[in-house]
Amino acid sequence: MDQKEYIESGVLEMYASGGLSSSEAREVETMAASHPEIAVELIKISDTVANYASAFEMHPRPALRKLILDQVEKSVQAKKEKMLELKSEKNQSASSYTYKYLLAACLASLVISTFASYFFYSRWSESEDKNLTLLHEKTTLAVNYTQVKNLFDKTYSDLLIMRDMNIKMVSLHSFDTTHKYEARVYWNIRTRESYLDVLSLPMPQAGMQYQLWAMADGQPVDAGMIDMNDDANIHRMKKIYDADGWAITLEPMGGSAVPTLTSMMLKSNG
Amino acid sequence: MEILYDNYSSALYGVVFRIVQKEETAEDVLQEVFLKIWNQFKQYDPSKGRLYTWMMNIARNAAIDKIRSREFTNSVKNQTIDESVHNIDLGNGSSFNPETIGIKEIVGKLDPEHREIIDLMYFKGLTQIEVALKLHLPLGTVKTRSRAAIMKLRNYFNTTA
Numbered sequence: 449m450d451q452k453e454y455i456e457s458g459v460l461e462m463y464a465s466g467g468l469s470s471s472e473a474r475e476v477e478t479m480a481a482s483h484p485e486i487a488v489e490l491i492k493i494s495d496t497v498a499n500y501a502s503a504f505e506m507h508p509r510p511a512l513r514k515l516i517l518d519q520v521e522k523s524v525q526a527k528k529e530k531m532l533e534l535k536s537e538k539n540q541s542a543s544s545y546t547y548k549y550l551l552a553a554c555l556a557s558l559v560i561s562t563f564a565s566y567f568f569y570s571r572w573s574e575s576e577d578k579n580l581t582l583l584h585e586k587t588t589l590a591v592n593y594t595q596v597k598n599l600f601d602k603t604y605s606d607l608l609i610m611r612d613m614n615i616k617m618v619s620l621h622s623f624d625t626t627h628k629y630e631a632r633v634y635w636n637i638r639t640r641e642s643y644l645d646v647l648s649l650p651m652p653q654a655g656m657q658y659q660l661w662a663m664a665d666g667q668p669v670d671a672g673m674i675d676m677n678d679d680a681n682i683h684r685m686k687k688i689y690d691a692d693g694w695a696i697t698l699e700p701m702g703g704s705a706v707p708t709l710t711s712m713m714l715k716s717n718g
Numbered sequence: 719m720e721i722l723y724d725n726y727s728s729a730l731y732g733v734v735f736r737i738v739q740k741e742e743t744a745e746d747v748l749q750e751v752f753l754k755i756w757n758q759f760k761q762y763d764p765s766k767g768r769l770y771t772w773m774m775n776i777a778r779n780a781a782i783d784k785i786r787s788r789e790f791t792n793s794v795k796n797q798t799i800d801e802s803v804h805n806i807d808l809g810n811g812s813s814f815n816p817e818t819i820g821i822k823e824i825v826g827k828l829d830p831e832h833r834e835i836i837d838l839m840y841f842k843g844l845t846q847i848e849v850a851l852k853l854h855l856p857l858g859t860v861k862t863r864s865r866a867a868i869m870k871l872r873n874y875f876n877t878t879a
Contacts, residue, residue, distance in 0.1 A: 457861065458861030458862060458864060458865035459861070461861070461864045461865045461867075461868045462839070462846050462861060462864060464868070465835075465836050465839040465840045465864060465868075466778060466779075466782065466839050466840050466843065467839035467840075467844065467845050467846040467849060467860075467864070468845065468846065469847075487766075491766070491768075491771075492872065493868055493872075494767055494771050494775070495767065495768055495770075495771050495875075496868050496871045496872045496875060497771075497836075497840065497868065497871075498768075498771040498774040498775070499871070499875050500824060500836070500840075500871050501729070501732070501733045501736075501774055501778065501840060502729040502732065502733075502774070503823075504733060504735075504736050505728040505729040505731070505732035505733075506728060506731050506732040506735055507727075507728050507731070508727055508728070508731040508744075508745065508748060509741075509745070512727075512745055512748065512749075513723060513724075513727070515745075515749070516723065516727075516748065516749045516752050517719060517720060517723060519749055519752075519753065520719050520752055520753060520756050521719075523753055523756065523757070524756070
């Protein structure tokens, strides 16, 4: 059916007058939607029917005006309130989502920090152990160093004594030639300091002590007692102003004013 | 909304009243109509016709829905269509606005048998088939007559506009 025929069939007038069933009316609407010419015709016919209907117009009671306008206003307000409610509900649910996310984030960071704490604690105790070990090693090293340093200092000072240009070294040998006891005297002829290096001598019996003597013009001069318990290599002795020979005798503890010649252990060659 | 009411309430009320035949019901329906107009205003598509026609259709359909609801049908079931149409045509003449197109002027333009068909469909909510059965006419005649009636009205409105 072409458009003209469709228009002339009277179906549009039926539609505009409300004489079509709902399925027939839908057909007309479909036709109008796809055929502009039919749509234009339908609008014209509908307007005509509306104009015709308006010929029956009646004024409603004047009181109805306020009633209806109030009712519409109320519905507008109700709608607005509903919208606001929906909006606030939305916001609320949004904020509760935010809280949920925050809570989840908090829990996650708690778990992470717990693991981190455990990890760092174990690392810390490991480090503490290592630190103690290192501290112990350091103490040991420090002790060793001190020992070495002391030994070095002593050796160095001994060396300084021996290397002094003014030092005169005198060797002492066993007076009794059956023994091979030996000692050396270092005598600084400028400072007059005398030193003794005991190379080999037996430990004296209890209550006895070795005594060093300097011989000047045949006269013995006390040069000091020898402490055999002192582990120094070079024993500092008394200042001697004149000496042409040296001897060591065994004397009672504390020494004697005059050497006991019968107990002479060592003597110099001079 | 006030502007809409002031401009269109008479036309809408006229249609509604002519359909429901009772002042109390017509007032209720008119209120519904304005609420519908307000709530469905966004759905009004200017390309599909005038605002006036759109509102008249809302009013007509709301009123037809009302008389089809059982509650209403029960209360007016004793009134026959012929009687009610007769009542309207004779009575309440003073309610019509004398400044607008008078009902008699339009009626004079239409053959009574043509007008009857339009009124049965538009104001009584009968379908074309129901009209044909009621008037003992073939469906084709119903279509031809209503088309002729509306063509006449179109000419009339075009010349007066």
